[in-house]
Amino acid sequence: DIQMTQSPSSLSASVGDRVTISCRASQSVSTYLNWYQQKPGKAPEVLIYAASNLQSGVPPRFSGSGSGTDFTLTISSLQVEDFATYYCQQSYTTPRTFGQGTKVEIK
Amino acid sequence: QVQLQQWGAGLLKPSETLSLTCAVYGGSFSSYYWNWIRQPPGKGLEWIGETSHSGSTNYNPSLKSRVTISVDTSKNQFSLNLSSVTAADTSVYYCAGRGIAMPGRRYDYWGQGILVTVSS
Numbered sequence: 001d002i003q004m005t006q007s008p009s010s011l012s013a014s015v016g017d018r019v020t021i022s023c024r025a026s027q028s029v030s031t032y033l034n035w036y037q038q039k040p041g042k043a044p045e046v047l048i049y050a051a052s053n054l055q056s057g058v059p060p061r062f063s064g065s066g067s068g069t070d071f072t073l074t075i076s077s078l079q080v081e082d083f084a085t086y087y088c089q090q091s092y093t094t095p096r097t098f099g100q101g102t103k104v105e106i107k
Numbered sequence: 108q109v110q111l112q113q114w115g116a117g118l119l120k121p122s123e124t125l126s127l128t129c130a131v132y133g134g135s136f137s138s139y140y141w142n143w144i145r146q147p148p149g150k151g152l153e154w155i156g157e158t159s160h161s162g163s164t165n166y167n168p169s170l171k172s173r174v175t176i177s178v179d180t181s182k183n184q185f186s187l188n189l190s191s192v193t194a195a196d197t198s199v200y201y202c203a204g205r206g207i208a209m210p211g212r213r214y215d216y217w218g219q220g221i222l223v224t225v226s227s
Contacts, residue, residue, distance in 0.1 A: 001168075032211065032212060034211055034212075034213040034214075036214075042220075043201055043203075043217035043218065043219065043220055044152065044201075044214070044217065045217070046213045046214060046215060049209075049210060049211030049213040050210045050211035050213075051211075053210065053211065055213075055215075087151065087152060089152070089213075089214075091205075091211060091212035091213065094154075094165050094167075095154055095167040095168060095169070096154040096212075097154065098151055098152040098153070098154070099151070100151045101151050101152075
């Protein structure tokens with residue numbers, strides 16, 4: 001299985017801050033890397049697909065980059081509604097695997 | 108717009124079989140792979156497996172011996188059976204769909220999730 005490791009596991013930030021979350025794969029996944037946002041009690045929602053493509057309807061303050069084994073999710077200016085847990089997921093091969101999550105909390 | 112609605116038993120005893128069903132509304136049922144994903148309380152996400160509309164399946168090897176995912180195209184539904192459950196199977200179970208032709212193989216559509224608790 002491909003292991004996905006996110007860092008940090010949690011972070012505290014203020015509204016307006018620039019936030020960066022990293023995701024590393026144990027082997028190359030090319031650009032088969034997706035990012036999801038999950039709020040308490042809700043299903044995850046896709047933000048970024050294929051490493052850098054913004055899902056329809058997602059605000060442009062979200063962006064993704066990377067290829068191979070190292071990826072980044074950036075929120076350019078954190079908003080109140082962005083406080084949530086974020087997961088990366090590789091779709092390069094099965095079994096599909098997710099990172100352990102990064103919880104973004106209010107400072 | 109595709110919507111997924113799932114149902115099934117929420118409380119099981121050890122050794123019983125977990126059975127969940129997910130109905131798909133809207134969209135073209137044959138244009139997606141249909142997945143099951145679970146999340147233990149307070150933890151991360153685990154992919155269980157997927158089926159095509161024709162019944163071609165792919166399972167997580169960690170669960171493969173206990174998992175069956177089936178499809179009923181006449182009802183636009185797919186189901187999950189997980190046998191011989193233990194407390195470690197206690198999770199929120201989600202059904203999810205990914206478009207066959209969509210880049211990134213991402214999960215665009217999700218059910219509401221069902222908490223399944225295994226307890227004696």
